[in-house]
Amino acid sequence: MDVGSPKRGKIHKGKSVADEGTAMSQQAINDRQWENLPTNCLVDIFQKLSLHDLTLGVPFVCKSWYEASLDPSCWKILDFRTIDPRPGSEFTEKFKHEYRLDRYQFRGFLNFLIRRSCKLAILLIHPPSQRIPINDLVYILKECPKLDIYNPPLSVKNPGLMRKFILTVHETILRRASYEFM
Numbered sequence: 001m002d003v004g005s006p007k008r009g010k011i012h013k014g015k016s017v018a019d020e021g022t023a024m025s026q027q028a029i030n031d032r033q034w035e036n037l038p039t040n041c042l043v044d045i046f047q048k049l050s051l052h053d054l055t056l057g058v059p060f061v062c063k064s065w066y067e068a069s070l071d072p073s074c075w076k077i078l079d080f081r082t083i084d085p086r087p088g089s090e091f092t093e094k095f096k097h098e099y100r101l102d103r104y105q106f107r108g109f110l111n112f113l114i115r116r117s118c119k120l121a122i123l124l125i126h127p128p129s130q131r132i133p134i135n136d137l138v139y140i141l142k143e144c145p146k147l148d149i150y151n152p153p154l155s156v157k158n159p160g161l162m163r164k165f166i167l168t169v170h171e172t173i174l175r176r177a178s179y180e181f182m
Helices: 017-031 039-046 051-056 063-069 090-098 106-117 134-143 161-181
Strands: 077-079 123-125 148-150
Touching: 039 063, 051 090, 106 134, 134 161, 148 161
Parallel strands: 077 123, 123 148
Antiparallel strands: none
């Protein structure tokens, strides 16, 4: 062996121990793939993704990602800042295409979110640039009993305030409408 050459391990059947170690580590790298991650690890990652990624990206990667994306904890926070859920928007057109829908209705999209969260959603982040009809807000609030609504530029320090406000306004509108029909 030359003084300048690197040391090698013992040779077994024509391969050195170092070569076998390299081959084993290369095999381990090849065996580690995203789709083979345990479901709980995928869920932990998916909880941090945007609504856009959860609806239009993750479920279409592979079966294990789709199954992990069905975990209700991925759908606890419904952040509408990353999507435009109005009919005809780029997001809704992609949504229709990916889910093979003939038509899109916002109420149907809310139902999709409610089903995915198993009615366990706790926060809907609603940017003021989007207008969600009060009937739809009331609908999702009633379907998801722990859901609160947050309007980012408004600093609400009292959790549940928006929820109470929307439900009270809706109840007032209904009472007023019933008086008009009498």
